[in-house]
Amino acid sequence: MTALLRTEGISKAYGGVQALDGATIAVEEGTVAGLIGPNGSGKTTLFNVITGYETPDAGQVWFGDRAITNLAPDKVFAAGIGRTFQLTRIFPRLTVIENMLIAAQARDRPRNLLSWFGKDAWTHHRRHALELLEFVGIEGHANVLAGSLSYGQRKLLELAYVLVADPAVILLDEPAGGVNPTLINHIADRIRQLNAEQGKTFLLVEHNMEFVMGLCSVITVLESGAAVVSGPPGIVKTDKRVLDAYLGTDLDDLGVDDEEEAR
Numbered sequence: 001m002t003a004l005l006r007t008e009g010i011s012k013a014y015g016g017v018q019a020l021d022g023a024t025i026a027v028e029e030g031t032v033a034g035l036i037g038p039n040g041s042g043k044t045t046l047f048n049v050i051t052g053y054e055t056p057d058a059g060q061v062w063f064g065d066r067a068i069t070n071l072a073p074d075k076v077f078a079a080g081i082g083r084t085f086q087l088t089r090i091f092p093r094l095t096v097i098e099n100m101l102i103a104a105q106a107r108d109r110p111r112n113l114l115s116w117f118g119k120d121a122w123t124h125h126r127r128h129a130l131e132l133l134e135f136v137g138i139e140g141h142a143n144v145l146a147g148s149l150s151y152g153q154r155k156l157l158e159l160a161y162v163l164v165a166d167p168a169v170i171l172l173d174e175p176a177g178g179v180n181p182t183l184i185n186h187i188a189d190r191i192r193q194l195n196a197e198q199g200k201t202f203l204l205v206e207h208n209m210e211f212v213m214g215l216c217s218v219i220t221v222l223e224s225g226a227a228v229v230s231g232p233p234g235i236v237k238t239d240k241r242v243l244d245a246y247l248g249t250d251l252d253d254l255g256v257d258d259e260e261e262a263r
């Protein structure tokens with residue numbers, strides 16, 4: 001397997017705070033990979049650097065064999081890396097379907113804006129948007145204001161929004177955060193399906209350890225801005241450096257059960 005997405009020695013400081021300190025991670029093509037670490041360990045900052053929202057002080061980001069360090073967010077998105085945010089960024093005063101059409105328009109803008117408004121194109125975009133809403137399971141809400149969706153449904157809308165552009169890699173920032181258990185399972189199933197049927201590669205940041213351990217085949221642990229461990233869930237959750245990194249956190253909160261702790 002080859003790394004589809006790689007960061008090499010990424011550092012980023014905000015004043016006196018070293019958010020990232022030589023972060024090197026690799027995401028293999030076709031995997032669902034996880035990025036975990038205690039609060040403030042640099043996970044979102046690394047997402048921001050990868051997707052062009054922050055400029056690193058040092059290091060490189062690679063997408064396949066292409067260096068994408070310092071590309072603007074829209075260029076990174078156009079290159080094939082989609083992303084959702086910790087706090088969803090949908091337009092609450094537009095309907096769900098209108099949000100989806102904005103995603104389609106944003107994707108096509110650099111190509112051919114005029115043809116976008118043709119009747120056939122409009123019908124095509126609408127149909128595709130509805131298919132994606134159906135895929136994530138919120139097509140019944142197509143005509144309601146996005147702001148009236150539950151938090152979990154907003155996360156699903158954001159996933160559908162990202163899928164409009166058909167990215168090869170999808171970065172998800174806390175997809176399960178604040179979401180009820182039923183929808184968490186639904187989100188996990190959609191991720192599995194996209195991975196298995198369409199070969200989509202995922203990198204997700206998540207504090208819900210049960211979700212991460214159940215979904216990801218490889219997990220990288222960030223601590224103080226650097227990757228300290230990377231490997232399959234079974235290895236990562238028993239690694240002493242990981243337990244040390246989470247020192248002060250109740251292990252029950254991490255979803256590591258007593259039986260596994262005792263081993």
Ligand SMILES: Nc1ncnc2c1ncn2[C@@H]1O[C@H](COP(=O)(O)OP(=O)(O)OP(=O)(O)O)[C@@H](O)[C@H]1O
Nearest residue numbers: 014017018019037038039040041042043044045046
């Ligand atoms: N724009 C910013 N300005 C100043 N400091 C920042 C900024 N963004 C992040 N930081 C700091 O950088 C460090 C890493 O933050 P980051 O949000 O990347 O961590 P995280 O691992 O995503 O945390 P969490 O799990 O709580 O979301 C923290 O100390 C944070 O306060």
